[in-house]
Amino acid sequence: MRIISLAGSPRIPSRSTALLKQSQQWLQQQGVEVIAYTLHDFKADDLLYANFNSPDINAFAAQLALADGLLIATPVYKASFSGALKTLLDLLPERALEHKVVLPLATGGSIGHLLAVDYALKPVLSALKAQEVLHGVFADDSQIVLNGEQATLSGSVTARLKEALAHFYLALGRRNPPPSIIHHSLLMRQPA
Numbered sequence: 001m002r003i004i005s006l007a008g009s010p011r012i013p014s015r016s017t018a019l020l021k022q023s024q025q026w027l028q029q030q031g032v033e034v035i036a037y038t039l040h041d042f043k044a045d046d047l048l049y050a051n052f053n054s055p056d057i058n059a060f061a062a063q064l065a066l067a068d069g070l071l072i073a074t075p076v077y078k079a080s081f082s083g084a085l086k087t088l089l090d091l092l093p094e095r096a097l098e099h100k101v102v103l104p105l106a107t108g109g110s111i112g113h114l115l116a117v118d119y120a121l122k123p124v125l126s127a128l129k130a131q132e133v134l135h136g137v138f139a140d141d142s143q144i145v146l147n148g149e150q151a152t153l154s155g156s157v158t159a160r161l162k163e164a165l166a167h168f169y170l171a172l173g174r175r176n177p178p179p180s181i182i183h184h185s186l187l188m189r190q191p192a
């Protein structure tokens with residue numbers, strides 16, 4: 001199994017990226033290959049000026065096409081997900097998440113915008129034709145203590161994260177293969 005992880009915070013250090021990194025480690029321990037991206041892997045000009053010919057963004061889309069799933073993290077900004085992340089998602093092909101399982105992670109200043117992932121990010125993931133968007137994990141700032149690049153997650157966030165990752169792992173295993181693979185295996189089963 002192979003997944004892409006995408007850190008959607010423009011800031012370093014970042015609580016949402018800390019949540020993502022813990023998740024990466026857990027998945028890697030289960031044998032999942034994780035290809036990690038952050039917004040900083042892309043040129044700001046490409047994102048701001050919607051450069052559909054950006055080699056970096058096209059390479060990212062190509063990696064995504066080969067992956068089974070996407071682990072995506074964002075801070076809540078103005079009751080939504082980060083605008084910088086949106087500039088990247090806007091440049092992906094229309095069916096970029098077809099056949100993929102997605103697990104969203106988010107952090108916010110308070111639980112007031114707990115539902116931002118549901119009402120703001122999930123519709124965009126659906127527009128990109130995600131096969132399955134799982135119930136994500138939200139943590140407020142008090143639950144993730146940053147000390148430079150090191151992060152300590154509260155016990156309740158750790159427990160919720162592990163549960164969500166276990167569901168993600170199972171969903172990756174049962175995801176529908178692309179039609180080309182189904183077609184090929186049906187052909188293989190036909191008598192000569």
Ligand SMILES: Cc1cc2nc3c(=O)[nH]c(=O)nc-3n(C[C@H](O)[C@H](O)[C@H](O)COP(=O)(O)O)c2cc1C
Pocket residue numbers: 009010011013014015016017074075076077078079080107108109110111112113140141
């Ligand atoms: C520009 C900006 C806007 C924000 N807007 C919200 C908001 O609307 N609701 C909220 O709960 N937190 C808001 N916050 C707080 C962040 O969501 C919170 O600190 C989050 O953990 C930051 O994640 P990061 O460290 O990954 O960037 C905002 C922070 C910034 C910098």
